[in-house]
Amino acid sequence: MTDDEFSSVVGLLGREPKIAELAMYSVMWSEHCSYKSSRPHLGRFPTEAPWVVVGPGENAGVVDLGDGWLAALRIESHNHPSFVEPYQGAATGVGGILRDVFTMGARPIALWDQIRFGHLDDPHNRYLFSGVVAGIAGYGNAVGVPTVGGEVAFEDCYRGNPLVNVMCLGILRADQLVLGTAGEPGTISVLLGSSTGRDGIGGASVLASASFDEDSSAKRPAVQVGDPFQEKKLIEACLELYQKNLVVGIQDLGAAGLSCSTSEPAARAGMGMDVDLDRVHVRESDMTPGELLMSESQERMMAFVHPDQLDEVLAVAEKWEVDASVVGEVKPGGTLRVFKDGNLVAEVPASSLSEDAPTYDRPYSEPSWLADLWASTTDSSQSPDIGTSLLTMLGDPSLGDPSWVYQQYDHMLFLNTVVGPGDNGNLLRIKGTTKGLAVSTDGNGRLCYLDPRRGAARLVYESALNVAMVGARPMAVVDNLNFGNPEKPEVMWQFTETVEGISQACESLEIPVIGGNVSFYNETDGIDIYPTPIVGMLGLADPLPDRPPRLEAGKAGMDVWLLGPRNGTNLAGSAFEKLVSGHLGGRPTDPHPSTAGAVIGLARHLAVQGVAPVLHDVSEGGLAVAIAEICIRSEVGAAISFSDWHHLFCEDPHRFIAVAPPEAAASIRAAAHGSGVAATRIGSLGGSSIEFERNDRIEGSISLDAVAAAWRGAIRDRMDH
Amino acid sequence: MTVAVVVFPGSNCEHDVVYALRSLGCEAELVWHRDVDLTAFDGVVLPGGFAHGDYLRTGAIARFSPVMAEVRRMADEGAPVLGICNGFQILTEAGLLPGVLLANRDLRFICRPVHLRVESTESILTKMATVGDVLEIPLNSYEGNYTADPAESGRVLLTYSDGAGKVSPATNPNGSMDNIAGIANGAGNVAGLMPHPERAIESILGSTDGRVLLRSFAVSVAAFAEGRPARV
Numbered sequence: 020m021t022d023d024e025f026s027s028v029v030g031l032l033g034r035e036p037k038i039a040e041l042a043m044y045s046v047m048w049s050e051h052c053s054y055k056s057s058r059p060h061l062g063r064f065p066t067e068a069p070w071v072v073v074g075p076g077e078n079a080g081v082v083d084l085g086d087g088w089l090a091a092l093r094i095e096s097h098n099h100p101s102f103v104e105p106y107q108g109a110a111t112g113v114g115g116i117l118r119d120v121f122t123m124g125a126r127p128i129a130l131w132d133q134i135r136f137g138h139l140d141d142p143h144n145r146y147l148f149s150g151v152v153a154g155i156a157g158y159g160n161a162v163g164v165p166t167v168g169g170e171v172a173f174e175d176c177y178r179g180n181p182l183v184n185v186m187c188l189g190i191l192r193a194d195q196l197v198l199g200t201a202g203e204p205g206t207i208s209v210l211l212g213s214s215t216g217r218d219g220i221g222g223a224s225v226l227a228s229a230s231f232d233e234d235s236s237a238k239r240p241a242v243q244v245g246d247p248f249q250e251k252k253l254i255e256a257c258l259e260l261y262q263k264n265l266v267v268g269i270q271d272l273g274a275a276g277l278s279c280s281t282s283e284p285a286a287r288a289g290m291g292m293d294v295d296l297d298r299v300h301v302r303e304s305d306m307t308p309g310e311l312l313m314s315e316s317q318e319r320m321m322a323f324v325h326p327d328q329l330d331e332v333l334a335v336a337e338k339w340e341v342d343a344s345v346v347g348e349v350k351p352g353g354t355l356r357v358f359k360d361g362n363l364v365a366e367v368p369a370s371s372l373s374e375d376a377p378t379y380d381r382p383y384s385e386p387s388w389l390a391d392l393w394a395s396t397t398d399s400s401q402s403p404d405i406g407t408s409l410l411t412m413l414g415d416p417s418l419g420d421p422s423w424v425y426q427q428y429d430h431m432l433f434l435n436t437v438v439g440p441g442d443n444g445n446l447l448r449i450k451g452t453t454k455g456l457a458v459s460t461d462g463n464g465r466l467c468y469l470d471p472r473r474g475a476a477r478l479v480y481e482s483a484l485n486v487a488m489v490g491a492r493p494m495a496v497v498d499n500l501n502f503g504n505p506e507k508p509e510v511m512w513q514f515t516e517t518v519e520g521i522s523q524a525c526e527s528l529e530i531p532v533i534g535g536n537v538s539f540y541n542e543t544d545g546i547d548i549y550p551t552p553i554v555g556m557l558g559l560a561d562p563l564p565d566r567p568p569r570l571e572a573g574k575a576g577m578d579v580w581l582l583g584p585r586n587g588t589n590l591a592g593s594a595f596e597k598l599v600s601g602h603l604g605g606r607p608t609d610p611h612p613s614t615a616g617a618v619i620g621l622a623r624h625l626a627v628q629g630v631a632p633v634l635h636d637v638s639e640g641g642l643a644v645a646i647a648e649i650c651i652r653s654e655v656g657a658a659i660s661f662s663d664w665h666h667l668f669c670e671d672p673h674r675f676i677a678v679a680p681p682e683a684a685a686s687i688r689a690a691a692h693g694s695g696v697a698a699t700r701i702g703s704l705g706g707s708s709i710e711f712e713r714n715d716r717i718e719g720s721i722s723l724d725a726v727a728a729a730w731r732g733a734i735r736d737r738m739d740h
Numbered sequence: 741m742t743v744a745v746v747v748f749p750g751s752n753c754e755h756d757v758v759y760a761l762r763s764l765g766c767e768a769e770l771v772w773h774r775d776v777d778l779t780a781f782d783g784v785v786l787p788g789g790f791a792h793g794d795y796l797r798t799g800a801i802a803r804f805s806p807v808m809a810e811v812r813r814m815a816d817e818g819a820p821v822l823g824i825c826n827g828f829q830i831l832t833e834a835g836l837l838p839g840v841l842l843a844n845r846d847l848r849f850i851c852r853p854v855h856l857r858v859e860s861t862e863s864i865l866t867k868m869a870t871v872g873d874v875l876e877i878p879l880n881s882y883e884g885n886y887t888a889d890p891a892e893s894g895r896v897l898l899t900y901s902d903g904a905g906k907v908s909p910a911t912n913p914n915g916s917m918d919n920i921a922g923i924a925n926g927a928g929n930v931a932g933l934m935p936h937p938e939r940a941i942e943s944i945l946g947s948t949d950g951r952v953l954l955r956s957f958a959v960s961v962a963a964f965a966e967g968r969p970a971r972v
Binding site for chain 2: 153156157160161162163246247248251252338339340422425426427428429430431432433434436437448450565739
């Protein structure tokens with residue numbers, strides 16, 4: 020806490036704060052909890068649409084799926100804890116995001132993880148990577164929520180600061196929606212779940228809102244420890260409470276623990292609350308009031324209960340073997356009073372903790388180095404060896420087979436996973452309905468480093484296209500904004516540009532942002548990460564397609580089509596430039612909103628009609644990598660014609676591949692024509708190698724076996740040896 | 741006739757098992773682990789998950805859950821008793837099936853479809869199948885590495901194979917002795933397997949090969965309900 024912030028507290032209270040009060044303000048006013056640097060900019064996001072039930076500001080965003088069904092979606096980061104202690108950092112990230120979703124009354128049905136590290140050739144990165152994957156698996160599998168997809172990426176900028184983001188989707192019936200409100204005076208506050216201890220004291224301020232240096236391992240005690248078994252029981256107990264209509268409101272205990280879960284619900288209800296810390300069930304004695312208020316012990320929820328229903332609530336907790344204690348009571352007047360050993364240890368306006376946090380309109384300016392970066396290009400007159408380039412790219416962990424990761428995650432539980440990990444987007448059915456939910460999460464640090472506004476907008480379009488390719492209409496975005504130190508004007512500029520890019524793209528597609536998270540201070544020893552926004556897109560497919568397109572559905576003899584703009588040559592920020600040329604520079608192509616909308620509509624049409632067994636977007640690695648991925652997954656070669664080698668590796672947006680039998684040609688042309696999208700037949704599947712032809716001459720060829728081996732080994736071989 | 745699907749704190753496949761059995765026309769109900777009367781049921785499934793958190797050896801606490809006395813009684817009476825994944829681990833801990841399940845050879849969780857070769861049809865799990873059939877069913881476990889005293893390993897029902905039914909070290913995902921994926925007791929009415937047949941009952945989810953196993957179980961339950969012993 021800064022001196023100015025301390026003065027603000029003194030001004031609010033009209034006196035010097037007591038120690039416990041200071042503890043509460045220090046965590047609640049941390050960057051992590053208060054969004055004090057980002058809040059002035061987040062109002063830019065479009066957040067409204069007729070189907071939005073709950074927008075940003077609650078624990079999770081909620082949208083209406085029709086027929087009385089709602090979906091709740093939330094994304095969070097656990098970057099710094101995962102660097103300090105990879106297994107527990109990642110595990111507790113999973114636990115936290117689950118609580119955000121079942122706090123809303125929803126059953127969590129799926130998780131996604133977006134994880135980024137330095138290159139795997141460095142043993143410390145392998146340690147972090149394997150620890151994070153094991154932590155996600157250890158917690159997610161045991162808590163009984165499938166991890167159905169996500170992303171892995173590797174860049175040197177994440178070496179000292181890996182990114183561990185996690186997203187959770189839940190579903191609920193409309194009449195089970197619960198909000199984080201404390202209710203009327205007389206309502207009882209019941210603390211459910213694990214006992215409170217000294218783990219994670221001040222994690223929100225010490226870890227999540229500060230930069231790293233070589234002494235960061237000393238922060239390990241600020242990392243919490245997860246217990247998925249407690250969380251599983253807590254989920255089932257809470258769902259039974261909702262089903263029996265036994266709670267007025269509920270709030271999870273995450274960052275800032277009891278401070279947050281008492282003050283925020285009271286403030287939302289316009290009420291105050293009396294809290295007795297002696298009644299909190301604890302795992303160690305002699306904790307100070309400040310420690311009790313700041314502890315981030317996991318797997319805890321605060322339920323607000325009508326006094327007449329308290330016995331029933333306690334009986335449900337007892338059935339599920341969940342500890343419960345009555346710790347407080349809602350009072351009129353707006354004052355939060357905290358007692359310990361009969362003494363009043365804190366007395367503050369409840370709303371001052373969450374609503375009076377300072378905001379900083381931090382200065383921002385375009386980085387001085389950007390113009391030079393845009394001007395920096397490579398000599399690309401010489402054609403590369405296409406086959407060798409493809410081998411190099413597919414053999415890199417960022418583009419290689421991610422199954423080493425997702426085969427450690429239970430991705431099938433609940434029998435909803437129609438399209439699981441390793442495809443474009445994921446598709447989950449909702450049993451007992453005709454509906455499916457499609458989800459894609461996308462990030463690309465290189466593009467956003469070169470041009471945050473264009474890069475971020477392209478992520479929105481890419482994720483919408485991925486969702487459309489499994490037959491769904493994109494309907495809501497959540498974002499996780501991972502950035503460096505906001506006290507640097509160029510980082511704040513990257514941030515504001517990113518918000519603008521996401522907002523513009525969402526506006527053009529009429530998709531609301533229903534929630535998000537900001538993670539600043541992702542810097543180590545003064546070096547910031549690339550600006551790395553992650554976009555999570557939710558789409559609704561109703562009806563669920565019988566046979567959604569799959570990467571493995573290609574067969575010899577089928578035509579390969581490119582849908583969308585075809586003659587892009589820009590390689591700025593591409594995987595080709597990074598992995599083959601060893602260069603990062605130039606300016607990525609600006610997205611084109613009306614083309615984006617048309618291409619997304621066409622993709623959805625083709626998926627719903629079942630015209631093409633395979634649809635695949637052209638993104639990282641360009642056309643060549645997209646074709647190779649289809650060939651590897653479908654176990655068949657291809658012959659592809661091209662006119663300029665740049666076209667094969669360019670990552671310009673709004674393009675996808677369709678693979679279909681020759682008799683579907685007329686349907687594809689007609690659909691593309693109707694959408695105003697260019698359709699080009701670029702080749703066909705067949706044989707046992709991938710061949711690239713120009714003017715009827717083979718200019719690049721690589722055996723399917725060779726690319727498949729490189730792709731399969733990219734992560735696996737580095738981790739298993 | 742109704743099947744009891746036991747819910748331990750930490751179980752997580754119980755709803756999937758009920759869904760799968762009902763979709764095959766077999767009535768099933770969830771039973772809490774503290775319920776100690778299963779006389780209304782004609783068969784029992786211990787589903788997958790992490791009973792009691794599995795922080796100790798898998799199944800080591802669950803074997804003491806109150807419901808297990810009833811599971812033992814039903815097994816002794818010849819009723820069909822099936823353990824899937826964590827349920828299999830619990831049955832071995834309870835001594836209703838021989839052997840133990842160790843951590844996977846590579847010390848990593850494995851979630852992916854595997855091929856299984858049917859080795860015996862003399863059980864409540866495989867009676868509708870044919871020896872030599874190859875089934876594609878998802879595996880989903882960290883402790884799936886079966887081992888036992890060779891003299892006591894029970895009746896081998898299923899082994900990890902390739903798609904053509906060839907069983908070799910190369911087709912062994914987790915280090916299990918003799919590629920064993922599922923076994924039964926001598927009477928054939930108590931069976932356990934590591935893969936999840938309830939995850940392979942609909943083509944939209946990738947495979948329907950689990951149906952023959954769950955149908956075998958359902959038929960066995962019906963036979964037992966009609967007063968015929970499930971022994972085969």
